[in-house]
Amino acid sequence: MPRASIVIPAYNHAVRLRRAVDSALAQTLAAEVVVVDDASTDETPAVIAEYAERVTAVRARSRGGPARARNVGLGVTSGEFVMFLDADDEVAPTKVAEQVAVLDADRSAGWVYCDVEIRDDARNRRVLASEKYGYALRRREGDLLAELLVENFIPVHAPLVRRACVPGPFDERAAREDWDFWVRVAAASPARYVPRVLATYHVGAGGRNTLPNSPAAQREEQCRHDESTRV
8 A cells, every 4th residue: 555645636637637647656655646537628537547547536526626626535545644736736756755754754743845846937937935935034844833824835735744634624615725724734733844846836827826925915816716717
């Protein structure tokens, strides 16, 4: 049984999904990969079918959004550790191995996160999360609750969480379900930080991958997203 599970929610990501799945399957410490198709209407199901027995595939009957898709994936995983990877992003081959090693060495920590490259290929811009959010000037390990109550500075695929420390499901009603989830994880257990770039966050024009700086900006961005995806 793999020690870690990677949950990939996907909605109409046929063009980029292979990048995420390939990076999950390329881990030097083998991980269970669960892909949740959130009722896509493009070729996403066909792309998932290409991986056949290498991933666990789940298809929702109706679209529920990223929080529900992650919850569905979380419910079918079996690893001691779990991480979430959006369908248009990717992780380094050693991410799971390096982060599992940190949590194995420190049993008091419930989760560990890494630095992330935030890449906007359309504008040819790249910045590290550690630079964008001033990691050098903030608390990076231990009790991160106070830091996370101010702003979300942790991309969703940066952490690996000990399953025993998962604080329940993602809140499907939350405007920023990932931010809400990390706040609850931080309230439940201390964190460790790996100062290495082990993931890439691809910024999408008008999509979810934007990580605004302030809570107000995050709420505004979510409202724009909800309006653009409302049927």
